[in-house]
Amino acid sequence: xxxxxxxxxxxxxxxxxxxxxxxxxxxxxxxxxxxxxxxxxxxxxxxxxxxxxxxxxxxxxxxxxxxxxxxxxxxxxxxxxxxxxxxxxxxxxxxxxxxxxxxxxxxxxxxxxxxxxxxxxxxxxxxxxxxxxxxxxxxxxxxxxxxxxxxxxxxxxxxxxxxxxxxxxxxxxxxxxxxxxxxxxxxxxxxxxxxxxxxxxxxxxxxxxxxxxxxxxxxxxxxxxxxxxxxxxxxxxxxxxxxxxxxxxxxxxxxxxxxxxxxxxxxxxxxxxxxxxxxxxxxxxxxxxxxxxxxxxxxxxx
Amino acid sequence: xxxxxxxxxxxxxxxxxxxxxxxxxxxxxxxxxxxxxxxxxxxxxxxxxxxxxxxxxxxxxxxxxxxxxxxxxxxxxxxxxxxxxxxxxxxxxxxxxxxxxxxxxxxxxxxxxxxxxxxxxxxxxxxxxxxxxxxxxxxxxxxxxxxxxxxxxxxxxxxxxxxxxxxxxxxxxxxxxxxxxxxxxxxxxxxxxxxxxxxxxxxxxxxxxxxxxxxxxxxxxxxxxxxxxxxxxxxxxxxxxxxxxxxxxxxxxxxxxxxxxxxxxxxxxxxxxxxxxxxxxxxxxxxxxxxxxxxxxxxxxx
Numbered sequence: 001x002x003x004x005x006x007x008x009x010x011x012x013x014x015x016x017x018x019x020x021x022x023x024x025x026x027x028x029x030x031x032x033x034x035x036x037x038x039x040x041x042x043x044x045x046x047x048x049x050x051x052x053x054x055x056x057x058x059x060x061x062x063x064x065x066x067x068x069x070x071x072x073x074x075x076x077x078x079x080x081x082x083x084x085x086x087x088x089x090x091x092x093x094x095x096x097x098x099x100x101x102x103x104x105x106x107x108x109x110x111x112x113x114x115x116x117x118x119x120x121x122x123x124x125x126x127x128x129x130x131x132x133x134x135x136x137x138x139x140x141x142x143x144x145x146x147x148x149x150x151x152x153x154x155x156x157x158x159x160x161x162x163x164x165x166x167x168x169x170x171x172x173x174x175x176x177x178x179x180x181x182x183x184x185x186x187x188x189x190x191x192x193x194x195x196x197x198x199x200x201x202x203x204x205x206x207x208x209x210x211x212x213x214x215x216x217x218x219x220x221x222x223x224x225x226x227x228x229x230x231x232x233x234x235x236x237x238x239x240x241x242x243x244x245x246x247x248x249x250x251x252x253x254x255x256x257x258x259x260x261x262x263x264x265x266x267x268x269x270x271x272x273x274x275x276x277x278x279x280x281x282x283x284x285x286x287x288x289x290x291x292x293x294x295x296x297x298x299x300x301x302x
Numbered sequence: 303x304x305x306x307x308x309x310x311x312x313x314x315x316x317x318x319x320x321x322x323x324x325x326x327x328x329x330x331x332x333x334x335x336x337x338x339x340x341x342x343x344x345x346x347x348x349x350x351x352x353x354x355x356x357x358x359x360x361x362x363x364x365x366x367x368x369x370x371x372x373x374x375x376x377x378x379x380x381x382x383x384x385x386x387x388x389x390x391x392x393x394x395x396x397x398x399x400x401x402x403x404x405x406x407x408x409x410x411x412x413x414x415x416x417x418x419x420x421x422x423x424x425x426x427x428x429x430x431x432x433x434x435x436x437x438x439x440x441x442x443x444x445x446x447x448x449x450x451x452x453x454x455x456x457x458x459x460x461x462x463x464x465x466x467x468x469x470x471x472x473x474x475x476x477x478x479x480x481x482x483x484x485x486x487x488x489x490x491x492x493x494x495x496x497x498x499x500x501x502x503x504x505x506x507x508x509x510x511x512x513x514x515x516x517x518x519x520x521x522x523x524x525x526x527x528x529x530x531x532x533x534x535x536x537x538x539x540x541x542x543x544x545x546x547x548x549x550x551x552x553x554x555x556x557x558x559x560x561x562x563x564x565x566x567x568x569x570x571x572x573x574x575x576x577x578x579x580x581x582x583x584x585x586x587x588x589x590x591x592x593x594x595x596x597x598x599x600x601x602x603x604x
Contacts, residue, residue: 173509173533234477252439
């Protein structure tokens with residue numbers, strides 16, 4: 001895809017671009033962050049170079065490509081590029097009932113907090129985990145997730161990284177995330193210190209939640225991360241890859257961005273899209289489209 | 303499939319049957335209802351005959367096969383068979399913003415209430431409807447659904463059929479049902495007379511809802527219908543056909559059935575499964591499996 005084609009057509013929709021692509025240095029990009037998973041085929045190095053080339057000043061880092069790159073090299077590479085790390089994805093997976101497994105998960109989350117601290121990331125995104133195989137006790141799994149988060153608070157305080165509880169769309173309640181609403185994530189966070197425990201507001205996960213406006217207001221300073229991506233229909237066949245490019249679906253980004261801004265959030269806005277069509281598209285075209293859709297649909301309201 | 307094979311193997315799992323198939327007349331089947339959609343290939347006549355053959359005393363009727371059979375003939379056929387109608391599916395689809403479309407939907411729901419009354423169905427199941435094409439105002443769509451339900455109250459009272467609001471899993475919030483939780487359905491029902499407006503508790507739709515136990519207790523006499531089917535993973539590729547046979551997935555039926563019983567519900571328990579594998583299975587094998595899974599997982603607690 002040529003630079004001209006990338007400027008003219010959005011991906012993956014192939015619809016004509018509705019706004020000019022903002023150039024690197026454009027003030028409207030000051031809070032945009034690329035979550036690395038959005039360009040799943042890129043290495044960490046490629047993602048860093050992509051952010052620099054497109055004027056995206058922050059990166060949401062995933063642990064698997066981080067491990068491939070090596071922590072020290074990654075810290076140096078991201079620092080040399082002048083990028084911020086907006087979050088480390090992901091810790092969590094707390095719902096196993098076996099004490100040995102629980103200990104293993106705790107230790108791994110401690111390591112993840114250390115990695116986040118080394119990267120200068122303000123938060124570690126926590127995916128709560130699903131129901132263990134054959135286990136139908138949802139309340140029990142939710143209770144184990146809450147207890148495991150509480151157990152990580154001292155280390156989070158020690159290293160100055162916030163645990164960011166990610167409520168997940170109920171489509172994932174069985175197999176990925178038993179915390180299903182922002183209200184429920186805030187109930188878990190409530191008794192814990194705000195400097196150690198926050199929440200993720202991800203438009204894909206919470207856009208449908210009745211009273212989400214009140215919950216975002218309630219969250220206030222607990223908002224540790226604001227992630228944007230789209231709910232599209234028909235839902236792609238693989239539920240895990242069902243997220244869309246902002247503007248291609250049903251979410252009112254202006255509305256949710258205004259709510260998050262009114263709650264006082266001034267941090268980075270991460271674009272995180274799991275979608276086979278986005279993943280197979282040209283990475284530079286994906287970043288151009290993201291920049292356009294962001295300045296059109298999100299930034300004026302965030 | 304022979305009668306022996308049907309007795310030995312569950313469908314669609316092909317797992318060995320875990321309990322003997324209850325015979326027609328078994329007291330444990332007294333509240334079981336077959337929602338017609340579970341045997342989608344069957345005509346109304348075949349569904350009626352299937353219920354009689356398998357000792358299932360009630361039927362959840364759908365409007366499309368009802369129309370094919372003709373209302374008068376259907377009333378006679380169901381009456382002659384000695385079956386109850388547990389619900390008529392479905393009214394609703396209230397979220398269009400165009401006044402002409404709204405009027406058309408209202409009139410169609412009035413007709414559906416009349417049909418339900420003719421069938422002796424206690425309730426008309428209401429699917430709220432999704433976001434209109436290009437419309438991202440979820441609150442607006444929810445408000446229109448609530449207003450449309452209120453407008454049907456006088457006719458519901460006239461004909462003695464309850465409007466049963468079906469909160470739908472958030473997977474359907476964009477394209478099918480904007481009422482996403484039992485709590486939200488009850489908020490809509492609250493100001494309206496309980497004899498005219500109730501709610502559906504469908505395990506597939508509400509099993510993940512934080513605080514669902516409190517909401518079922520709050521519903522109390524508002525519970526107009528209790529429907530059971532399963533949340534299975536991996537989620538089948540077509541979201542509309544993603545429901546499973548009870549026992550094949552993640553839902554704790556004993557827990558939810560106990561909650562519904564504690565709320566005072568004594569009506570029929572409808573099995574409603576939309577699933578390509580169930581639909582392609584032998585209908586009699588489906589009914590045998592339903593009867594077994596019901597007496598194992600639901601009936602002792604309902």
